[in-house]
């Protein structure tokens with residue numbers, strides 16, 4: 001309640017209108033490697049509207065993951081501005097960032113990033129634990145999410161007992177369980193064979209149809225072609241931004 | 246309106262607290278199982294990790310148990326002069342060896358004349374008796390059997406009322422025996438067991454240190470204190486004792502009050518009478534000792550205090566060492582699990598969630614050490630009880646487990662804070 005008042009001060013003159021979910025302005029990211037500094041992003045500016053389905057394409061090392069990590073509030077830019085949901089991310093506190101990662105963003109990684117020790121169910125429950133959902137409701141929501149990715153019968157399996165595709169589906173269930181406004185996926189099919197990759201992509205298509213905003217990174221044309229818009233990146237800069245549907 | 250919005254604010258706060266509670270509970274429960282799993286998975290490492298805490302807890306509880314057992318032991322076996330009874334002696338007991346030597350040099354012994362004087366001048370006592378012991382104890386013989394050293398004591402007949410040695414059969418020494426300096430004796434169970442194993446001792450002639458005494462009574466078993474039997478005694482009439490062994494008697498005078506309130510008064514009165522009799526200037530100390538069960542208990546409590554001071558030192562050292570080892574293990578654990586911390590942060594874990602997780606883990610680990618320590622202490626107490634005394638107090642168990650988990654909590658803070666401060670992306674990048 002009090003934070004609502006505070007956030008209005010975060011609103012900037014350049015703050016985007018309601019329908020813009022993501023706005024970046026001149027994002028730079030420099031990795032300081034001691035002797036040499038690596039320029040991973042060199043001034044990236046774009047808007048993504050609510051409900052869009054965007055693919056970010058580019059060769060390996062072009063800065064796609066760096067960009068996704070910034071958009072996912074996992075990392076901070078060296079310079080530039082980033083608004084998510086009309087809030088300037090650089091002005092948020094640690095706890096507010098944690099809240100955003102928990103509630104507003106569902107992140108799907110190329111390497112799944114599941115807890116090896118925990119069951120599928122517990123992995124999906126984690127985001128609910130961190131927003132204090134009571135245990136009964138937590139279990140309901142987590143099993144519902146697992147059912148949605150057709151893993152209702154694998155809830156008590158550990159990641160090591162699941163195939164790559166199944167692991168990624170667990171990760172997707174985990175990304176969805178808090179009903180985030182934004183789903184980010186960094187090469188979600190990168191570690192999967194083509195058939196399994198297609199299954200996963202069908203899942204993303206369905207998520208988009210049901211109204212989710214999706215941004216996914218890939219370097220495969222077939223996969224990018226499923227999106228409605230492709231942002232091409234090369235050497236840390238936007239090369240081309242094309243609407244394909 | 247205002248009331249309504251206030252109520253809403255309250256209920257929303259209550260809800261947010263309940264919700265936070267659910268997260269804390271889930272995080273704690275998870276940390277609990279992770280800690281137990283880590284201990285189970287690396288048994289040797291866990292053993293070494295928890296050794297300090299285990300030793301600390303065990304030491305603490307074993308000492309507490311023995312002291313606890315000793316409290317009862319001292320109260321019933323050592324500091325038990327009989328109810329409402331105190332003893333006038335040449336010096337105050339249980340003050341330390343140097344003090345005793347000084348008192349022996351400075352103070353005159355309590356003599357028969359002192360006893361007679363008190364017997365006549367003191368009023369309001371229930372009984373007054375005198376005893377005197379021969380040092381070292383003489384040999385006792387009956388026919389072929391002998392005991393190298395017995396406790397030979399001259400007693401007045403009135404000691405029957407005060408002493409712990411009560412007649413089992415036969416009779417105690419009488420006033421008449423005393424007056425006539427009769428060569429009779431009243432003996433303890435050990436004497437019966439060793440010298441009269443097959444015969445009724447009553448009426449037999451017992452030889453003690455070259456003199457013979459007719460056995461007139463046998464005492465009921467008194468028991469033992471610190472493994473030393475209290476039944477190895479021969480009581481003879483004070484008159485005979487003086488004639489045969491100690492012409493110039495040195496006595497202990499026992500005075501029994503009718504109740505505890507009168508005991509204080511009687512102690513004061515004895516003090517006043519004795520000081521007057523010894524012509525003690527106003528500011529000088531008593532040239533004698535008035536000893537009660539409480540004197541011995543106070544000395545024991547004093548000793549207990551020193552024992553605990555040393556114990557606390559030892560326990561503190563082990564706890565700190567144990568805590569530092571746990572801290573190291575937790576630091577290693579944080580490094581090993583950096584990627585996991587990254588995953589958790591990417592899913593919305595706040596600093597305090599990660600903090601809580603690792604602090605709880607550390608506390609649970611240390612508590613397991615505490616519980617093992619308690620179990621070990623109970624085992625040791627059980628063994629000790631077989632030949633001595635020990636009784637595990639509940640407070641010891643609670644302090645043991647409480648203290649070790651507190652140590653875990655405290656030493657978990659630094660590693661937990663290190664984990665909590667990690668940046669999500671940097672933590673995620675650490676693959677293992």
Ligand SMILES: Nc1ncnc2c1ncn2[C@@H]1O[C@H](COP(=O)(O)OP(=O)(O)O)[C@@H](O)[C@H]1O
Nearest residue numbers: 031033038040059060061062063064065066067
């Ligand atoms: N943590 C890092 N430290 C140093 N350099 C990095 C780091 N992460 C990425 N880079 C560099 O930044 C550039 C972009 O990397 P990245 O965003 O991972 O590209 P992509 O995901 O498109 O393959 C690369 O040159 C890479 O070597």
Ligand SMILES: [Mg+2]
Nearest residue numbers: 064065066186
């Ligand atoms: Mg990448």
